[in-house]
Amino acid sequence: MTSRTSTTGRTGTTGTTAAGNGTxxxxxxxxxxxxxxxxxxxxxxxxxxxxxxxxxxxxxxxxxxxxxxxxxxxxxxxxxxxxxxxxxxxxxxxxxxGYAPHYPETPLDDPALDALRAGLERLIQGYEPYPALVVNATYDVVAANRGIAMLLEGVPESLLAPPLNAMRLTLHPRGLAPRIRNLPEWRGHLFAQMEREIALHRSAPLRALYDEVAAYPVPEDRHGGEPAGPVPHFALPMRIEHDGRILSFISSIATFNTPMDVTVAELAVETFHPADPETAKYLHSHTS
Structure with a gap:
């Protein structure tokens, strides 16, 4: 469900190891x-x-x-x-x-970040009825709007227990994976994205997450190779079934410019835009 691209991004390289907290x-x-x-x-x-x-x-x-x-x-x-x-x-x-760290790592629930959290909530709520969420460096969901909640309808409660993780929710065989009509392409896209992040960030938790979701069994194709339909030439869509309808989304990512805090630097806002008029119409009618 997430596609993360950033110039400051995140397999292992010599010179450092990762602590259990990702540092x-x-x-x-x-x-x-x-x-x-x-x-x-x-x-x-x-x-x-x-x-x-x-x-x-x-x-x-x-x-x-x-x-x-x-x-x-x-x-x-x-x-x-x-x-x-x-x-x-x-x-x-x-x-x-031999020097002290220069950039603080403020917990997201710290009062110092109240304005940031409120701004992010307003941003993703303003994007409704289209799905939008905020994730951290290991794809844990720190905020999501009603569009995301709609896509998660029917997902077992066990997968919705906090902390929610966008990669697990998307690729787990009891999560969104069985409903994603172009799962092989979207799955490959997500793995490539995580590999790029791992190449930049020497993070043990991110590597562990990658190994976990890569080991998930791939749900059988229940649709018998159903034609994908028109595909935007400018981006790979995620085509997902919801209540008997096929919705098509393209995703984009926003990160903070010149962040001065580790926590803020590793936040990303992902928005899902309808890839066709039918999807946009369905979302507006579903939430009206």
Whole structure:
């Protein structure tokens, strides 16, 4: 049910391991240099190009990466910014370099985030009758509107117990999976998305979630290869059955620009837009 794409995204790589809470922590003595080099190579940026972006020299970047020079806290943050390193991983780089984390990780229920939560609720409620939800870094649902509740009608209570997880709800054989008419394509899309996230975020919980949902049995095709119907050329739709009707959605993701908090950086708002007039008409009539 979710399709997550972000320039700051999230299989394992050398240099760090993941703690049980999803926070990346350094492996024994890797040094910050090799980790910065790993991020630079991931971004396909040369030492010279990175130096020009960061106002440094290729020689100094080389010295930092090989451990011949210890970067200042400001330099670690500057290089991480120009390499588009996720906020959580920037804290990990600082720890390895011997500095304190720079970005806080405020619990979502903290009063300091009251305005943020209220804004997100207004946003997804304003999107009704179309489905919209907010997920965190491991696809746990932190907010959802009535459009999502409609799609979840008939899902067993055992799967709706908190914390709700968008991937489990979508791919579980007793969840939405049996009702998704183009399940092979949508399932493959979701796995590819999670793989991209795992490649960026060294998160043990995210890897565990991937392994769990990948092991779910795929429901039998009850529709005998029913034609998919017209498909938008600009995006893969999710075609799902609801109360005997086939609804078609395309999804989009919104994340926060320049987040200064780990929790906020890892939130994403996913909205599902009708891919055809029939779906839009059905949703409006169903909620009127």
């Amino acid at each position: 990346s922590v350094p492996s024994p003595d890797p040094g910050v240099g090799p980790l910065l080099r790993d991020w630079r190579e991931r971004r396909r940026v040369s030492q010279l190009e990175l130096a020009l972006r960061a106002g440094s020299s290729a020689r100094h970047i080389s010295f930092v990466e090989t451990g011949r020079a210890r970067p200042s806290e400001e330099m670690v943050l500057r290089l991480a910014e120009h390499l588009d390193v996720p906020v959580r991983e920037r804290n990990a780089l600082l720890l390895v370099a």
